[in-house]
Every structure is written in structure tokens, then in C-alpha cells.
Amino acid sequence: MIAKKIDVRLIFAMVGVAVIWGTTYLGIRIAVQTIPPWFVTAIRQSMASLILLIYLAKRKELIWISWEHAKRQFILSLLMIVVANGLTTVAEQHISSGLASLLNSLSPLLVFIGSVGIGIQKPSIKGITGVILGLMGIAFIFRHGLEDFLDPAYQQGIFMMALAVSGWSIGTIYIKKHTHKTPNIFLNLFYQFAFSALVQMALAFTFSGDTNPESWAFDSLLAVLYLGIFGSVLGFFCYHYVLKRVTAIQASILSYFNTIIAIFLGWLILNEEITIDLLYATALIITGVFITNYTKKEKI
16 A cells, blocks of 8 residues: 655645635635725735746746637636625625635535536535535534525625626636646736736726725725735645646645634634534534545555
């Protein structure tokens, strides 16, 4: 029996996705308190584009890709940054960061169904069981606050999040299906961020062109800075790296950890109580992740 070698880089990338994107919900919530959401995401992606531009130029890797390749990057940018990230930012004007994280955690279910539907993921009992356990864990976290879904004040946010989750799920499946065609992650991300920055800046001036930058709080500006460097550049790099090495459903189930981290930050920063329900949820979520990712060692 030969034990499978541990992929340390993959482990760090998965931890990076869980931790970084778990903190971005809080960052977005702070940013949109004084900065219009489309400006938040437009500035965020512009910063990410500039960082990657400097990095690629210094390494002499800033090259034009074919129109066919560019088309794929623009599709991903539209789905995962303009729609998913942009609408999540808009939604957090109307709903809490915890609720946004909860709704986002539904993406593994959509990814699983979509992946099976187009034939890149085989249906399995353990996969279905893992997703169900994860969703049960999410329900435990919010079971005393589910009435918020019926509150009219949350309806717009929930609708935006539904569109955001759909865009992210479709983008996740698309990345997995075309993984062999994306050899340079940073170059691909540069084109994705640059395209999304242009689109989102146009949306920002369309919907919030009369905003006064002097009213933007320093805390909100710091949050945008964090979102641009960590949430976009480092977070998306880790996510793309993970998708090249595990199935789409295994990668998307990391969103469960994002929710746990978002709740933890609420306790750490806002002094919110950690209840027994949260402990039950943690057990269910970790079990769901383990079941979905577990594979038996091959015997030789």
C-alpha cells in the first residue's frame, strides 16, 4: 500500500480560500457603509488589475492572449466577478454579512447538480451526503433567524445574492471544464480583473455617479484596500489553483468554512455570542467536507 503524497501547496491554497474569502464578507460590509457598492467593487478590481500588471510586466509575462482565450477569460470575469462578486457587494447594503455568506454556501449544491448534468462530475452517495450535511450545518447556524428571509428589507439583498450564487456556480463549472486551457493563472486573472473593472466602473457611474468621495470613511477605504489585495488577487489565485487539482464540488464546498469564519469574526469583532447551534453546525460542516473529499488509498 502506497500512501498518497500530501500536496502542501494545495492545502495552503484551500486554507487561503477559506480564510481570505471568509473575511471578505466583513470587509464588504464595512466598505459599503459609506461607499456605493459598485464603486467598492470597481476600485477593488482596478487595484487588483494594477498589482497584476506590475507583477507580470516585471516578469516579462504581460502578453496578449488569443481572442479565443480572451473570450473565455471575459466569460469568467462576467460570471465570477461582475455578477457574483459585484452583486454580493450590492446585496450587503441590504443584508448582513452572515446572511450573505449563508446564501453563498448554497453554491456547492448548484455546482454538484450542474457538474453532474454536463458530465464532468459523477453522482455519488458520499457527494450528495456531504452536501446535505453541510447545508444542515448552515441551517443550524441560522435556524433562529430564518424569519429574516421573509422580511421585506432583505428581499432585494436575497434576490441579488441568488443571482450572485448562480453566477459563481456556473463560473466554477466553466473553470473546471476548461482547466487545461489556462496555464498562466496570474495572466488570466489580470484580464479578468481588468475587464471586470471597466464594466463595474461603468455601472458605478451609472448608478452612483453623484457620490461624494469626501464622505467615504477611512475604515471603508481600508476595507476596499484589503479586498483588492487579499480578496481579489490572493483569494482568486488560491481558488484557481485549487480548481486545477480537485473537483468543482470539492472546491466549492470551501464556502461552508467561509460562513463559519464570517460568524466567528462577528463574535470576535462585534462581540456576538457563539451558541451551541454554532458548535453543532461546525461538526456537521466539517463532516460534510470530509465525506465529500474522502478517497480510499489505492492498494498495489
